[in-house]
Amino acid sequence: MPTPLEVRLQTLENSLQQAGITYQSLSPMADTGLAHDHVWMHRHGDDWVARLPKQSQMDLAPADNLAYEAACYERASQGGHVPRLHGTLPVSDALPRGGLLVDAIDGRLAQLPEDLPCIADTLASLHQLPLPAHPAPLLAPADPWQAMCEEVSRQAEWLEKADLSGAVISRVRDELNALPVTLPDAERCLISFDTHPGNFLMTAEGRAILVDLEKCRYGLPGIDLAHTSLYTSTTWDINSQAVLTLDEVVAFYQRWQARMAKSPSAETLVACRRATWLWSLTWCAKWRAQHLHTQDTAHRGQDWSAELTDAAVIEHVRDRVEHYLSLPIIERVHSELKHLQTAL
Template identity: 80%
Template sequence: MPTLLEARLQALESTLQQANITYQSLSPMADTGLAHDHVWIHRDGDDWVARLPKQSQMNLAPAENLAYEAACYERASQGGHMPCLHGILPVCDALPRGGLLVEAIEGRLAQLPEDLPRIAEALASLHQLPLPSQSAPLLAPSDPWQAMREEINRQAEWLEKADLSVDVIARVRDELEALPATLPDTQRCLISFDTHPGNFLITEEGRAILVDLEKCRYGLPGIDLAHTSLYTSTTWDLNSQAVLTLDEVASFYQRWQARMSQMQKGETPSAETLIACRRATWLWSLTWCAKWRAQHLNRQDAERRGEDWSAELTDAAVIAHVRDRVEHYLSLPIIQHVHNELIGLKASL
């Protein structure tokens, strides 16, 4: 009986042949994430990568999820720092969640803090894109701050179900109470919502490319800036771990602000809004950790209805790494560490 990986490769081969897509060979890429398998497609001239969903982090049915991810690549790539979309492999018996064919990016993993200026420019290229006349299928809440708070609160329902200590739950809920009800400025733009440093590759020419796009939406740019530079992001990926100093984080924000001002010749978000977005992004990550802690031992969703964090879908080493990070981030010393960083950064922006 073929392994899960062998079965996926056979299904991909069959689907590519049916679509009359020619290639020289297929090379499975390392299983490093919870949402996709990736296969490098060697072609004559321009290589592609097949992104094969394991689940939907947007909790969408397979066909809807595929359309959502395709829209992410189509729109974000217009900024020049994200891969182009080359095709869609529809949902079928062979690929029950379908797949995307995207531009293959040759590059090294981002290293911090030295690559932060390049990442700031990549994010600015995304955030300065004009708003479309039609936002669907991407999320575009009329009040992005309220939508973010609601999403965090939904995830926070898992705190009491994740077998956490009373002290940790109380500490996280204290931080939730500190989120402001409103912000002084809430101008929307296209954001990735998943910009941890492990999602960036640096090309030989020195450009930062954000390669993982599936959660894009029209929201607050401060969320992307936070997700790039928070402790819970910079220490997530084993191959690009770093603990940034306050000066390095502040310099990253300032580089983005300067680039946005050059592109738009307008005002960037206030320090108050940026700090609020940073706290909210951290709390989104903490409550996600609680949800994953509660759900990852569930059985795989055989009907493939949407979100699925079951450990059966992912390499055991990856699950062990995620478990280690989740336990670390939900510990009292690390919660206090990030809290202190928020206070310090507020004085630097």
């Protein structure tokens, strides 16, 4: 009886053969995330990685999600710090969410704080890309701040469904109420929206490559800066955890500002940091409420069921979710936000 992994590899082999794509061998990569399986494709000269979606974090139907992810790589790789897209494998009975074929990156996981300057350079290369005339299929809200606040507000509906204490819910809602209605300088650019440090690989040449793109949109660059350096991001990945000091966070922002032709105000950057933190907290509440649901066999959109992911990964996510939704950690991040605006 073949194992699930063996079935997955045979399915990928068949799909590659039907697409006329050649390779030498396939090596499954460790299951470290909630959204994709990854398989290293050994080839003559240039290795690729097959990214096989487990779900859509954008809550899209399979074909739409595949097109969205492909657009993320096509747009972001123009900055030179993202793997190139080589093709897609169509949605089929065998691959119910299809697959993407991208450059394999030979590198190590980013380590903080030492790799923060290189990560800042990578983000600047992304954020300075010109806006396209036609941004679709990527999200491009006319008011990116309002769109961010609305997304956080929708996720916040899960707070009361996640079996959290009244004290935690109250503190999170206090932070939500502290978000400004408008920002003075909310200019759009291409952002990743998922730049936690575990998504960067460092090459031998010292370049930081952002390898995981599926949520790109035209939004506020402060969201990416926050997602890279918030406590809820730097302590997320099991292999690259770090707790940054305020001085290290400030130096990271200043490095990015030095690489940009124009920077948002400190007020806007800190507002984006608060909103990104609240997006993470409300996502944690959503995951806490949903992850024990049964797998969605119709493959319709988001699916946080534990059946899709290695048990050790689920346990790690559960540990992080409980940690971030604890009152001491909420107060810790709140305190940092108070001090950051005056330091920038």
